Amino acid sequence: xxxxxxxxxxxxxxxxxxxxxxxxxxxxxxxxxxxxxxxxxxxxxxxxxxxxxxxxxxxxxxxxxxxxxxxxxxxxxxxxxxxxxxxxxxxxxxxxxxxxxxxxxxxxxxxxxxxxxxxxxxxxxxxxxxxxxxxxxxxxxxxxxxxxxxxxxxxxxxxxxxxxxxxxxxxxxxxxxxxxxxxxxxxxxxxxxxxxxxxxxxxxxxxxxxxxxxxxxxxxxxxxxxxxxxxxxxxxxxxxxxxxxxxxxxxxxxxxxxxxxxxxxxxxxxxxxxxxxxxxxxxxxxxxxxxxxxxx
Ligand SMILES: Nc1nc2c(ncn2[C@@H]2O[C@H](COP(=O)(O)OP(=O)(O)OP(=O)(O)O)[C@@H](O)[C@H]2O)c(=O)[nH]1
Ligand SMILES: [Mg+2]
Numbered sequence: 108x109x110x111x112x113x114x115x116x117x118x119x120x121x122x123x124x125x126x127x128x129x130x131x132x133x134x135x136x137x138x139x140x141x142x143x144x145x146x147x148x149x150x151x152x153x154x155x156x157x158x159x160x161x162x163x164x165x166x167x168x169x170x171x172x173x174x175x176x177x178x179x180x181x182x183x184x185x186x187x188x189x190x191x192x193x194x195x196x197x198x199x200x201x202x203x204x205x206x207x208x209x210x211x212x213x214x215x216x217x218x219x220x221x222x223x224x225x226x227x228x229x230x231x232x233x234x235x236x237x238x239x240x241x242x243x244x245x246x247x248x249x250x251x252x253x254x255x256x257x258x259x260x261x262x263x264x265x266x267x268x269x270x271x272x273x274x275x276x277x278x279x280x281x282x283x284x285x286x287x288x289x290x291x292x293x294x295x296x297x298x299x300x301x302x303x304x305x306x307x308x309x310x311x312x313x314x315x316x317x318x319x320x321x322x323x324x325x326x327x328x329x330x331x332x333x334x335x336x337x338x339x340x341x342x343x344x345x346x347x348x349x350x351x352x353x354x355x356x357x358x359x360x361x362x363x364x365x366x367x368x369x370x371x372x373x374x375x376x377x378x379x380x381x382x383x384x385x386x387x388x389x390x391x392x393x394x395x396x397x398x399x400x401x402x403x
Pocket of ligand 1: 120121122123124125126127128139140141142143144145146147148167168169170228229230231232257258259260261
């Protein structure tokens with residue numbers, strides 16, 4: 108029996124539906140999804156295992172045309188790092204045109220010899236003329252081996268995406284143990300679930316100025332309980348009372364919603380404590396960014 112494997116790297120502008128596609132393909136809630144752009148901040152492997160293949164999908168942050176702070180540059184670097192190891196590219200757009208991504212990313216994409224599949228997502232909400240224009244403009248710029256019109260949200264044609272990934276993967280060994288489904292630890296996903304609640308509950312700059320760090324994760328097997336402490340880092344003093352809310356109502360709601368999400372993810376009961384900390388301008392501080400996992 109032949110065995111196929113490889114790195115299938117997903118890139119595109121923020122909010123195109125990359126993480127929704129990853130979750131649809133793996134059948135799990137791996138990457139957080141939010142209606143706000145710039146939800147994904149790291150490169151996350153989601154591994155699909157079968158007896159005769161291993162697909163290592165990379166979800167990446169949406170490519171930002173004009174990064175405004177160092178964290179956004181680091182997010183772009185995670186996305187650009189996919190040019191170094193891709194075996195197949197999935198380029199995701201939600202009906203847009205190539206100029207929606209930075210010129211330098213488009214150039215690298217054009218020059219790349221790797222098979223590239225254009226994924227026009229959100230077919231459920233695009234008009235025929237939008238679809239036609241998007242495909243026309245992208246195909247004019249980049250040499251795709253296949254173009255697919257899908258809805259990741261409604262799982263329309265996501266099976267076809269898998270089929271065409273496999274068509275373009277080469278024979279190769281499994282790179283990860285077959286029972287491994289990601290490169291990230293449980294703690295990472297816990298912090299992402301909390302960050303997703305911050306994206307949903309708070310407005311304007313707050314979610315973009317916030318980082319979540321799990322500082323303690325203790326399992327109590329006897330009680331089937333996990334005790335988690337997490338810090339919510341904000342970049343200005345004035346943001347702390349906004350997170351906490353009137354009489355603590357904000358952080359209380361954040362705690363309740365986050366705990367529900369974490370319990371569903373871990374399939375265990377969770378005791379969650381949240382602390383808000385100010386770290387001035389952390390988004391522009393190289394040392395703090397490294398500490399927070401922005402390694403690129
Ligand atoms: N109508 C519709 N909405 C979709 C579809 N796929 C994703 N979305 C929505 O688009 C929004 C963004 O989805 P994400 O998967 O977070 O997008 P992303 O490309 O990962 O975004 P970043 O991580 O910010 O780069 C969410 O509100 C999704 O529910 C789709 O097929 N149809
Ligand atoms: Mg995402």
